[in-house]
Amino acid sequence: PGIHHIAVEVPDLQAAARAATDAGIAVLDTEPRPGLAGSRRLLLAPRATCGVRTYLSEPFPIERSRSDCVERIDHIGVASADNRAAVEAFVTRLGHPLESSQTDMEAKMTIESFTSDTYGVVYHARPPEPVGGLRVTFVTVGDCELEFLEDFDPRQGAQILHGEAGTTKQDQSAISKFIAARGPGLHHIALKVPDINAMLTKLERGGHLLIDRLGRPGSRRAQIGFLHPKTLNGVLAHLVEREDR
Amino acid sequence: PGIHHIAVEVPDLQAAARAATDAGIAVLDTEPRPGLAGSRRLLLAPRATCGVRTYLSEPFPIERSRSDCVERIDHIGVASADNRAAVEAFVTRLGHPLESSQTDMEAKMTIESFTSDTYGVVYHARPPEPVGGLRVTFVTVGDCELEFLEDFDPRQGAQILHGEAGTTKQDQSAISKFIAARGPGLHHIALKVPDINAMLTKLERGGHLLIDRLGRPGSRRAQIGFLHPKTLNGVLAHLVEREDR
Numbered sequence: 115p116g117i118h119h120i121a122v123e124v125p126d127l128q129a130a131a132r133a134a135t136d137a138g139i140a141v142l143d144t145e146p147r148p149g150l151a152g153s154r155r156l157l158l159a160p161r162a163t164c165g166v167r168t169y170l171s172e173p174f175p176i177e178r179s180r181s182d183c184v185e186r187i188d189h190i191g192v193a194s195a196d197n198r199a200a201v202e203a204f205v206t207r208l209g210h211p212l213e214s215s216q217t218d219m220e221a222k223m224t225i226e227s228f229t230s231d232t233y234g235v236v237y238h239a240r241p242p243e244p245v246g247g248l249r250v251t252f253v254t255v256g257d258c259e260l261e262f263l264e265d266f267d268p269r270q271g272a273q274i275l276h277g278e279a280g281t282t283k284q285d286q287s288a289i290s291k292f293i294a295a296r297g298p299g300l301h302h303i304a305l306k307v308p309d310i311n312a313m314l315t316k317l318e319r320g321g322h323l324l325i326d327r328l329g330r331p332g333s334r335r336a337q338i339g340f341l342h343p344k345t346l347n348g349v350l351a352h353l354v355e356r357e358d359r
Numbered sequence: 360p361g362i363h364h365i366a367v368e369v370p371d372l373q374a375a376a377r378a379a380t381d382a383g384i385a386v387l388d389t390e391p392r393p394g395l396a397g398s399r400r401l402l403l404a405p406r407a408t409c410g411v412r413t414y415l416s417e418p419f420p421i422e423r424s425r426s427d428c429v430e431r432i433d434h435i436g437v438a439s440a441d442n443r444a445a446v447e448a449f450v451t452r453l454g455h456p457l458e459s460s461q462t463d464m465e466a467k468m469t470i471e472s473f474t475s476d477t478y479g480v481v482y483h484a485r486p487p488e489p490v491g492g493l494r495v496t497f498v499t500v501g502d503c504e505l506e507f508l509e510d511f512d513p514r515q516g517a518q519i520l521h522g523e524a525g526t527t528k529q530d531q532s533a534i535s536k537f538i539a540a541r542g543p544g545l546h547h548i549a550l551k552v553p554d555i556n557a558m559l560t561k562l563e564r565g566g567h568l569l570i571d572r573l574g575r576p577g578s579r580r581a582q583i584g585f586l587h588p589k590t591l592n593g594v595l596a597h598l599v600e601r602e603d604r
Contacts (some may be wrong), residue, residue: 214477232459238576282471331483
């Protein structure tokens with residue numbers, strides 16, 4: 115289970131397919147196939163889109179979901195083997211705007227303290243040891259972003275501690291394990307909420323399983339909190355609280 | 360192998376034995392036995408002296424060692440099961456001055472950084488986790504101190520990483536392993552030197568095995584550096600550089 119595909123609305127299916135082909139993004143379907151609400155769509159070659167299963171889709175009427183809890187989709191996370199290739203495909207070739215890039219790192223520091231009743235207190239810190247990291251690139255597609263997450267330190271072994279709140283190191287491990295098992299592709303969905311801790315508490319009280327019981331720092335100055343995939347039938351999702359730029 | 364005993368010089372052996380017995384420190388030997396250079400000595404009950412094998416000894420002529428490298432014995436380290444009991448025995452009952460007490464701790468901190476080309480940089484530190492510590496009590500005996508080292512966090516498992524420079528956590532593990540294997544008692548000897556890094560370098564160039572190749576912070580505002588026990592035929596020793604008070 116997981117997120118299967120994204121569909122990009124285009125006014126003219128054949129013209130968009132020609133433009134994609136011209137830009138070097140192969141179209142896998144030779145004939146349009148039926149999509150939602152009578153629309154038709156064409157699948158781009160997943161290899162050309164860094165594993166992100168992407169349809170070009172004719173417009174179809176869609177009712178914006180309305181919720182007091184969730185404002186909108188903030189982004190869709192992609193387990194990425196190569197963020198440069200992702201920018202090449204989605205920005206350079208397909209023309210989507212590059213929103214921002216960042217590097218998230220986790221480091222451990224050791225501090226020793228020597229607290230004497232006679233000789234005062236001495237502190238001594240050993241140099242930080244990087245334990246993991248992610249290169250993160252946001253590309254705007256429609257009204258949300260694709261978030262390409264690339265393992266930053268492949269020398270680190272993948273390790274996920276179950277039953278504990280997440281960390282940047284664990285996020286990195288989750289990405290590298292996902293890629294090892296399934297290859298690059300759509301990984302999680304992020305839902306923007308006005309008050310993440312209130313929402314996490316509400317979900318927990320409603321009997322839903324959480325990975326993070328409290329918001330923690332994430333990319334783009336956000337607070338993030340993951341729901342357990344069981345909560346959404348195997349789809350990995352996290353909440354996001356952040357200010358719109 | 361290791362440090363076997365200490366001998367405390369007393370002017371009158373029988374008077375000192377009576378005083379010790381009166382103070383509640385049993386004398387194990389019923390008759391004086393021969394010591395160095397024709398002197399006689401009496402062993403105190405090791406149980407009464409926290410495992411530190413201690414003789415009362417008649418004076419005997421001893422030539423002060425002279426060395427350009429080592430100034431003097433700074434202290435003798437004792438693997439201690441109970442520093443309160445050590446103070447009770449050596450300070451309260453035997454009358455040696457309490458020099459100082461301190462607590463040496465090691466804690467790990469995790470720092471996450473989120474470095475964006477658009478959203479600035481966010482740092483996030485998780486709370487420090489204590490990983491180990493020692494309670495340290497110095498008692499002056501003659502012209503140096505006994506350093507009683509007591510494991511501060513018995514919930515931590517003992518673990519020594521061989522082939523790495525020492526840390527406070529490793530010092531703690533060394534003490535708890537020593538006590539588990541041999542019981543409390545004399546553990547190491549510390550030699551005061553004017554320039555610890557120069558001396559460690561000199562020893563290493565001379566082909567001696569070191570645990571610490573560079574001085575690191577220790578108790579009493581010192582820099583310390585352990586020699587490998589092989590260097591001194593099984594006796595654990597470290598160098599100390601510190602200012603006299």
